[in-house]
């Protein structure tokens with residue numbers, strides 16, 4: 267089309283590729299959350315492109331990519347969609363091996379790659395170019411996770427459009443306050459005997475302690491005691507939203523008896 271050629275053969279501006287969640291570039295999400303990440307492309311002069319490649323790079327391994335979709339007129343899963351890992355490989359936990367560059371060129375980055383072409387105009391202009399459906403596992407490391415858009419190429423009729431990638435920051439927070447064990451991983455998405463054991467092992471500890479969970483409102487009071495035990499038992503068998511089915515474990519009454527047995531044992535030891 268003559269009009270289309272007139273537009274795309276003129277001056278080229280610059281693109282910005284911004285990863286956002288509900289329009290935000292910084293937010294907080296709890297372990298177990300499922301969310302959509304939009305890769306939003308904007309131009310200073312209304313650029314259009316028909317060939318796109320970029321990476322989404324993660325600061326930590328383990329986020330699960332469950333699905334993705336391209337903005338129209340790109341076709342998701344079509345013969346021109348070279349994204350890796352592809353739809354057939356999903357869901358997949360994103361790590362250094364989930365996408366490998368050409369042999370000898372792999373950066374070891376924790377990333378996935380998106381690449382697609384539009385063989386016939388109209389080209390893609392602006393807006394959400396790819397939406398990633400993601401899930402934070404229940405045992406995912408707490409704190410800041412950054413997701414960086416790394417532009418590869420953005421091409422309009424054979425001309426490169428300079429593109430700058432943005433950064434998304436997600437503060438990953440704990441799903442369950444009573445999920446303190448396994449201690450090494452900061453919990454496993456279920457409150458059970460392991461957590462009770464971890465609390466009892468820290469009985470009457472003073473100062474900062476992972477088992478000091480009560481009073482809940484203030485995030486602890488500097489001592490591990492009956493209030494913390496009560497807070498844990500009140501959350502017995504709580505699970506992270508996406509946690510796998512819990513294995514068979516003793517019922518709360520049994521665990522409480524075990525706990526009380528453990529306490530009297532501690533008292534006896536202290537007296538002696």
Ligand SMILES: [Ca+2]
Nearest residue numbers: 445447454456
């Ligand atoms: Ca646990």
Ligand SMILES: [Ca+2]
Nearest residue numbers: 478480487489
């Ligand atoms: Ca306490």
